[in-house]
Structure formats: structure tokens, C-alpha cells
Amino acid sequence: MKSEISKIIGDISRKAAIIGRPLRFMDLCGTHSQSIAENGLKDLMPANIRFASGPGCPVCVTDQSDIDAIVGLALQGIPVAVYGDALNVAGNFMSLDQARQKGADVSAVYDTRDAFEIKKQKPNLVFFGIGFETTAPMTAWSVKNGLTVYSAHKLFPPAMEVLLKNKNIKVDGFINPGHVSAIIGAKVYEKFKIPQVIAGFDGLDILKAVNMLLNQILKKEKKVENEYSRVVKKGGNPRARKIIGDVFEIASARWRGLGVIGGSGLKIRKKYQKCDAEFIYKDLIKKIKKNIKPKASACRCGLVLQGLEEPVNCPLFGKTCTPETPSGACMISPEGGCSIEYRYNFIARLKNQNAGQ
């Protein structure tokens, strides 16, 4: 196995040398960003291959206005349940965790079954649904079974379309998300004319994906390949897509950093409106949103999410903004680009500098 790694790294170096020009590969999943950092893959790459992280962390792209709405509901005394990942992400006012410190009833859950348990004691519980296609089926199932949900769910391919249309974003290939693809399959990506490989989450998966991207570039191909075939089927999971379609309709949605993207959001259908927190509390939410005053900040999270800015170039990074005192969502979520850069690279560099003095 070790020799397999050496062989692939050798292949990558050889192919990168033939191509010659600088290459930039963007991962589109926070768990990929994490694996690239954890396995030190940036250091294993030849000098002309660089990795960039895209908007693949659902926690990071959840817009401030959605956090404001759910925080507002929680502060009005409505019990809220949320996946632990999203507890600390701030809107314009505060995070759900800060609301909890002010006395709001906020529970972190591992899955929606936990939320159903809480609902037995608190029938007006609202579950804050976030995530891409991987997580939307669980929320859909829960709505069908009577859980009240505020949906901030998003579809991923529309964000890829936005990235490709932005001429400032230079990318030579995408490492497509693994578990989003387990649901949506490989075919949906074929409309994007860029080399793409759906990858698993092991270090070797990502090395193989890079090697496959280089093969495409050498052959001047722009297609979708599936490295993660042990899990991802070409047609994805039709049953999961069906339940998403039963419960949700496609709407436009606001992404942190990317703005409004048409056809990228999942809103609960009218036939389930008795479980739709946005419908039940529409007057309250209108009032909350009216009072939103967007906070000015030097945080460059929006640019980081699009791969347009390196975390270290943000004036706040490592100074006022650290994982302990985060300013933006990319530092709050452990899968955010800034948090990963800080924990895996920035600290190591500081240590090296100090050792060298």
C-alpha cells in the first residue's frame, strides 16, 4: 500500500511536469478540505499543483439572515434543535449558542431522531435544517413524520455553476463531493465543462482523484469520473431524491459570500406547511428580518468560500480571528477554510519561525 502511495505521487509529479503550467484544483466538500489538511497532501504535491477550497461547507454558506431568523425564534421562547456543527455560527446578531446563554432553549442533536425525542416534551420544537443533498433526505423524512422544520437546505450544483461563471475564479479541475454525489449521482455534473472527479475521503482517494484530473488535462478531456465508486453509484440514490422532491420545492436561496443563487434552495411544499416554521411563524420572522442591520466587518469569508482569497490574506486572520475567537463562518466551522488553514498550517509555520529564531 505504501508503495502504491509512492507510485501515485510519482505519477502526479511526472504528469504535472509534462503539463508544466500552474494548476489549481478545487475541492467542493468541507470533509475533503479536512482530509487534504490532515494528510498533509499540500506538501506532497509538486510545486505547480495547488489546492483551493470551494463553498463546500454547508455550515459556512448558511446565510446570516437564516441564522438571524432561527436565533430570533429561539429568543422568543420557541425551543430549537440543530446539528451541533451549526451551533456557533453567528448571524448579524448572535449564534444559537449565544442565544442559549441568554436563556433560549437550544439543543444540539446528532440526528433527527434526537429531535423527535425532544419534541415529546416540547411539542413546538423547531428543527433548523441545514446541509446539502446529503442531509436533505433526513429532514424530508422527518417533515413527513411530523417534525417542524426551518429549512435552510441547499442544492450544490447551482453553486458550481456560479463558480464556473465567475471569470476571476481560476480552477483547472474540481474534486466533487463524495456523499452529495451518493445522493445526486454523477450525471448531473456532466453539464459543467471542466475536469471533475468524484472522490472518497481517504488521503489515497484524493491522490487518485488528482492523478485522474491530470490524466484528463493531458488528454484535453473535460468529463466526470468517479473515484468513489465503492459508495457512489452513477445514478445516485433515487429513493433519497424522491423524498427530497416530495417534501421540498426548489427556490432561490441566499448563500453567505455568494449572494442569492436561483434554484439552489429547498423550501417546504405547501402540503407540509403545518410543519414549516417559516409558514407557522411568518409574521414573527418578517419582524425579525425587518430589524436586521448587516454588520460591517473586514472578514473575507465570502471571498475565501469562492477560492478568491487565501485565508492568510484576510486582515483579521490569526490576529483577532482565531478558532477560539472567530469572526466569520469559515473560522467557526472546523470544516471551514480559515479554521483548517489556522489549525494545520498557520500554527505549524509560527512554531517553525520561532524555532528558527
Add this chain to the structure above:
Amino acid sequence: MCLSIPGKIIKIDGQRATADFNGIKKEINVSLIDANSGDYVMVHAGFAIEKVDLKQAENINNLFGNEK
């Protein structure tokens, strides 16, 4: 956030199943797939989202760390 964990189904009861995650047994929901007892599945937020093809998985087998 799209983290999934591989587990082995040891018992099925309708939409619910018990899965073994490296010795830890947990109840999961299998309504999104056709699952049988003995299948290895990827589990995300309490739901099995897909079966794992074991033959292909052996090629990777935790070389760098754990399956994500």
C-alpha cells in the same frame, strides 16, 4: 458536515435497523436504501445513504486513517 460512517447492519426491523460501527451498536434508519442484514452501509446523520461495495473498499482500507 457531510461526514458519513461505515457500519454493518446486524438486524432489520422495517425502516429501522441496528448497525455495528466498529463494536458500537446504534439504531439507524434504512428507509432510503434496500438493505439486508450483513450489508455494509454508509450512515449519515442516522440514515444509511448507500451500500458499500466491499471489494472496492478493500483497496483503500484505512490507509491514511479512518473512512470519513
